[in-house]
Amino acid sequence: MSETIHKDNVFRNRNFRLVFFGALVSELGAILYSFAVSFYILDISRNNAFLQGLYLALCSIAMLVLTPVGGVLGDRMSKARIMYLCDYLKGGMILLATGLMGLFPESSQQLVILFVLGILANMVSGIFNPAAGALFPHIVWEDQLQQANSYFTMKNALENIFGIILAGVLYAAMPVRALFAFVGLCYIASGISEMLIRYEFHPSADRLTLKLALSDMADGINYLRTKKAILTLLIATLFINFFFSPVTGNFLPFFIKTDLAGAPHYLLDDLLTPEQWSSLFFASFGVSSLLGAAVLSGRPQSDKCGRKVSLLLCAVAAVMVCITGCYLIFVDRGTQISYFLIAFSLGFFAIGILITNTNIPINTTIMRIVDRDKLSKVSSIISIGSQGMIPIASVLAGIILRAFGSTALLAFCTLGFTVTAVVLLLNPQIKEL
Numbered sequence: 001m002s003e004t005i006h007k008d009n010v011f012r013n014r015n016f017r018l019v020f021f022g023a024l025v026s027e028l029g030a031i032l033y034s035f036a037v038s039f040y041i042l043d044i045s046r047n048n049a050f051l052q053g054l055y056l057a058l059c060s061i062a063m064l065v066l067t068p069v070g071g072v073l074g075d076r077m078s079k080a081r082i083m084y085l086c087d088y089l090k091g092g093m094i095l096l097a098t099g100l101m102g103l104f105p106e107s108s109q110q111l112v113i114l115f116v117l118g119i120l121a122n123m124v125s126g127i128f129n130p131a132a133g134a135l136f137p138h139i140v141w142e143d144q145l146q147q148a149n150s151y152f153t154m155k156n157a158l159e160n161i162f163g164i165i166l167a168g169v170l171y172a173a174m175p176v177r178a179l180f181a182f183v184g185l186c187y188i189a190s191g192i193s194e195m196l197i198r199y200e201f202h203p204s205a206d207r208l209t210l211k212l213a214l215s216d217m218a219d220g221i222n223y224l225r226t227k228k229a230i231l232t233l234l235i236a237t238l239f240i241n242f243f244f245s246p247v248t249g250n251f252l253p254f255f256i257k258t259d260l261a262g263a264p265h266y267l268l269d270d271l272l273t274p275e276q277w278s279s280l281f282f283a284s285f286g287v288s289s290l291l292g293a294a295v296l297s298g299r300p301q302s303d304k305c306g307r308k309v310s311l312l313l314c315a316v317a318a319v320m321v322c323i324t325g326c327y328l329i330f331v332d333r334g335t336q337i338s339y340f341l342i343a344f345s346l347g348f349f350a351i352g353i354l355i356t357n358t359n360i361p362i363n364t365t366i367m368r369i370v371d372r373d374k375l376s377k378v379s380s381i382i383s384i385g386s387q388g389m390i391p392i393a394s395v396l397a398g399i400i401l402r403a404f405g406s407t408a409l410l411a412f413c414t415l416g417f418t419v420t421a422v423v424l425l426l427n428p429q430i431k432e433l
Contacts, residue, residue: 010147015139015197022193023132024155026087028163029186033094035167036179037114038253039275044107049254051111053398056249057391059118064384064391066126071220071380074131079138084194086128090121091187098180130380137367138199146296146364153293153356160286168279220381223371229306229433230366234382236424240313242389243416246397247320251409252278254401259331260341267338277341284345288352296360305361306433310425312358316351317418323347324410332407365433 010016038052045051073082097117101110140148170179224231260266260274272280326343330336370378400409424430 010140010144010151013140013144015199016148018193018197019132019135019139020151020155022083022087022190023152024159025186025193026190027156028159029183029190031159031163032167032170032179032186033183035164035278036171036176037118038249039171039257039278040176041111041114042253042257044110047254047257049250049401050395050398052253053250053394053396053401055115055118056394058115059122060387060391060394062119063122063126063129064388066123067130067380067383070127070130071378073127074134074380077131079131079135080194080197080199082131083128083135083197084191086124086131087187087191087194090124090128091184091191093117093120093124094180094184094187098177098184101177101180129383133379133383139197142368145367146360149360149363149367150293150296153296153360154290157286157288157290157293157352157356160289161283162286164279164282164286165276166279168273168276171275172273220378224378224381227369229429229431230369230382232427232429233306233309233362233424233433236313236420236427236430237382238387238389239420240417241387242393243413243420244316244320245390246393246409247413249394250397250401251406251413252281255406259337259406263337265338267341281345281348285348285352288349289356292353292356293360296357304431304433305365306430309358309362309433310421310427310430312354313421314418314425316354316358317414317421319347319350319354320410320414320417324407324414327410328407332405362433 011020037055041052041055042048070082094117097113100113104110104113136145136148224234256274256278260277266274266277268277323344326340326347330340330343366378366382397409397413400412
């Protein structure tokens with residue numbers, strides 16, 4: 001697209017609206033499913049933290065294995081077509097698994113169904129994500145990229161506010177199979193929206209073969225090597241996600257099912273179930289993300305964001321230190337769990353603002369500086385690089401929780417995150433981004 005300045009709101013773009021509302025529906029379904037499956041696995045496995053961690057790890061590995069394939073396909077096929085086919089496939093698999101859960105009611109049988117579904121659905125996500133992540137530069141003007149990314153962050157924030165609250169209510173009020181069936185229908189509805197996307201696409205003249213696919217992957221890696229600042233940030237993100245993902249993926253469900261559910265009294269216990277407190281945490285994160293994205297949507301795009309990003313990550317590390325200290329004082333060595341609920345909500349609120357002001361500039365900068373015909377491949381490499389150690393983190397976190405408890409896990413995550421953020425801040429190459 002040309003570099004002409006366009007002052008119209010990006011929502012005037014029909015393709016953007018279709019992507020936005022399609023993602024709104026499917027990601028609402030993803031939130032409901034992720035919330036329900038985490039607690040359901042703990043319910044039917046008698047709070048087996050290792051089993052939950054293994055589920056998260058296998059799902060992450062499945063997505064990472066297929067992500068390079070998604071990167072190659074995303075640069076050679078219509079991105080919109082990849083998106084709607086993947087959403088139809090995922091919706092169909094969830095509906096099929098829901099039916100199988102009705103036929104096989106034993107806990108061990110349902111665990112097998114959930115594990116198989118998680119692996120297959122995340123393999124589909126590995127194909128979907130690179131195409132979706134590289135679509136914006138093809139359907140919006142370059143000077144609208146930050147606004148488009150900001151609106152998507154606002155959408156995610158609203159879903160974290162209302163979707164998680166809705167998930168807590170629905171999980172307590174309806175059978176889990178009915179909730180899963182609704183999620184499957186959400187993905188199918190999203191696919192219908194994505195089928196209507198139209199943009200100029202020139203299919204590759206070369207027939208896609210295994211040799212050509214491997215060559216494309218190597219081309220993406222070699223291209224990324226020329227972008228030293230992005231490579232530096234990618235390595236840092238690998239460790240950032242390794243140390244942060246267990247806080248939400250492992251610690252939080254375990255805390256809810258053990259500390260909070262087992263407490264004789266807690267804040268607002270006459271109004272909120274333990275699972276609904278989990279919803280409230282993510283709602284707090286969503287509100288702050290919404291505020292941060294709303295501010296950024298009206299600001300001009302910055303040419304440089306590396307230094308600011310590294311400072312914001314150091315601020316996230318400081319918040320994690322406070323959360324760990326509060327858990328140690330109020331829960332592990334005390335009986336004031338209500339104080340920790342307040343502290344964790346406030347901490348998640350602060351992290352939401354900080355992460356939003358980190359992610360949007362990074363995503364916008366990458367979309368601007370990476371060649372459009374390589375964006376899907378580079379997006380897939382960044383996805384693998386940034387999430388490559390999350391499966392290990394999930395399993396390790398489960399082991400730490402079972403062997404040493406929640407304080408040890410929080411301390412481990414906080415220390416690692418802090419060291420990574422400080423090293424990134426001191427790296428001279430990050431200033432070039």
